[in-house]
Structure formats: C-alpha cells, structure tokens
Amino acid sequence: xxxxxxxxxxxxxxxxxxxxxxxxxxxLGAGNGTQTKIIGIHRDRLICVESDIRMQKILGDLNxxxxxxxxxxxxxxxxxxxxxxCLEHIEDDSATLxxxxxxxxxxxxxxxxxxxxxxxxxSMDQRVGHVRRYTKNSLINVLEKSGFxxxxxxxxxxxxxxxxxxxxxxxxxxxxxxxxxxxxxxxxLFPLSKLIDRAASRIxxxxxxxxAERL
Numbered sequence: 384x385x386x387x388x389x390x391x392x393x394x395x396x397x398x399x400x401x402x403x404x405x406x407x408x409x410x411l412g413a414g415n416g417t418q419t420k421i422i423g424i425h426r427d428r429l430i431c432v433e434s435d436i437r438m439q440k441i442l443g444d445l446n447x448x449x450x451x452x453x454x455x456x457x458x459x460x461x462x463x464x465x466x467x468x469c470l471e472h473i474e475d476d477s478a479t480l481x482x483x484x485x486x487x488x489x490x491x492x493x494x495x496x497x498x499x500x501x502x503x504x505x506s507m508d509q510r511v512g513h514v515r516r517y518t519k520n521s522l523i524n525v526l527e528k529s530g531f532x533x534x535x536x537x538x539x540x541x542x543x544x545x546x547x548x549x550x551x552x553x554x555x556x557x558x559x560x561x562x563x564x565x566x567x568x569x570x571x572l573f574p575l576s577k578l579i580d581r582a583a584s585r586i587x588x589x590x591x592x593x594x595a596e597r598l
Contacts, residue, residue, distance in 0.1 A: 385417055386562055387569035390540075393577060395421035397539070398465050398494050401594045406462020409486060411479075412469025413449065415441045422465070430456065453482045461487050465494040471513045480529035487597040493531055495593040497522065499538060503589065505551035510558030522591055531595040538588025542576035543568075547589055 385391070399422045402408060408424050413431035415438050431442050431449040442449040450456065464483055470476045487493065498508070498516045508516065515521075523533055546568055550560060580588065 386565045387573070389569045390573050391418060391421060393573070394418065394467060394496060394539075395423075397592055398422050398467065398496065399424075401492065401494055401535075402465065403463045403492055406488075406491075407460060409453075409456070409461050409464035409483070411453075411464060411466035411483060412472070413442055413447070414438055416445045416447060418467050419447060420445070430461075432456075453479070453486060456486045458485050459488050461491060463487070463492040463494070465496075467496045468498065470495060471497050471508075471515055471517065472511075474514055476514075477525050477529055480525060480531070484530040484597060489597060491597045493526075493593075493595045493597060495522070495526070495591075495595070496539075497591050499588060499591040500544065503544065503547045503551065505547065506554065506556050506558035507547075507550060507560065508558070517591055519591060522593060526593065526595050530598050532598055533593060533595050535592075535594040537584040537592050538586065538590065539580060539584065539592050540573070540576050540589040541579040541583040541587060542572050543589030544587055546572065 395418060402424065406428070408429050410419055410429060410431045413419050413433045419431060426446060426448065429447065431447045432453055433439050433442060433449055434451055439449050439451070464487060473479050498513065501516045501518065504516050519536060523536065526533060554560065
C-alpha cells in the first residue's frame with residue numbers, strides 16, 4: 384500500500400487531526416516509518432514501537448526514537464498513542480491494549496486504524512500476517528475491556544469493500560496485487576470512495592477508524 388499515496392495521505396490526515404497538540408505520543412507498530420512521516424509528529428514528541436529489527440534500523444536512520452516493545456516505556460507518561468494496521472497482526476490484542484493503557488495518562492487519546500469485516504479475509508491478509516479482521520463490535524469490546532472509552536468509530540473506504548471482495552474471488556493465491564491495480568485504485572477509485580464515505584461511514588467500509596479515551 385506504499386504505492387497508494389492518496390490513500391496513505393488520507394489515513395495520515397485522519398490520525399493527525401485527532402491527536403493532541405502537546406505531550407508525548409506513542410506509535411504502535413511504526414513499520415518503516417512511511418506513515419510516521421506523513422503524520423508528522425515532531426520527533427521530540429514521538430516514540431516508535433516496532434518489533435522488526437530491519438524496520439528498527441530504518442526508523443533509526445530516519446532519526447525517529449524507537450523501542451522494540453512497550454515494556455521499555457514509563458507508565459502514565461504519554462498524552463496519546465496511535466496504531467495503523469498493527470493490532471490485526473497481534474495474537475493477543477487485548478494484552479497489548481492493556482499494556483498500552485498503562486503507558487498513557489488518564490484522559491489521553493488512543494487512535495486505532497484496522498482492517499474491517501472478517502468476510503473480506505483473503506490471501507492478501509494471509510500474506511501480510513493478519514490474525515484477524517475486526518467487526519465494529521469486536522473492536523469496541525476489546526478496547527472497552529482494556530480500559531478505553533470510545534469517542535468516535537467509523538468505517539473508511541466503502542469502495543475498498545468491493546475491490547477486496549473481487550480480489551478474494553478472482554485474485555491470485557500469493558495475495559499480492561499488481562502495482563497497476565493499486566495505482567488505479569488509488570488514483571481513480573479511492574477519491575470516489577472518500578466521497579461515498581461521507582454517507583456510508585456508519586454502515587460499511589474496508590477499514591475501521593477509532594478515537595478512544597484512556598479511562
């Protein structure tokens with residue numbers, strides 16, 4: 384999805400618009416820093432959590448502070464946290480969210496962006512190591528049990544549901560879409576999908592976007 388520049392920029396804007404303007408921020412599952420750079424939190428405020436050694440080096444080369452896991456962070460130290468397409472990779476997402484809860488100050492903001500709709504689970508999910516796709520209820524439940532209150536929840540990318548279903552039925556077993564198809568989706572379909580989302584975000588979409596408060 385690094386090839387999908389419009390899509391990545393849209394997700395970045397959703398996250399950055401809901402983060403606090405001051406205080407330290409955690410990015411859970413920073414990957415290679417592509418989305419980190421788009422969101423643009425000042426490096427002095429940001430700590431990246433990333434378990435992959437290769438990605439840690441890339442983040443370090445970009446001058447981001449990075450730790451391997453949450454255990455190295457102080458409790459009740461952070462004003463906010465965000466996680467983009469990370470929780471679905473974690474077997475025990477509840478334990479991770481409870482651990483993250485302990486690092487955040489009471490009243491702080493948590494932003495989560497994850498793939499939605501288990502019916503869409505395909506070879507693409509398997510290829511990138513997804514454990515699950517979330518329903519709205521399953522995401523709300525795991526967040527509330529981990530000590531968070533939901534402030535906002537919405538679906539993102541209405542047309543992405545149709546595209547993913549087509550790939551699931553007609554796509555290859557490798558789970559790898561072609562660059563041309565990703566570019567077409569990003570340049571043609573996704574701008575239209577954003578418009579449809581204005582009416583459909585409560586109903587259905589390829590992803591779920593959540594803003595929650597740490598109780």
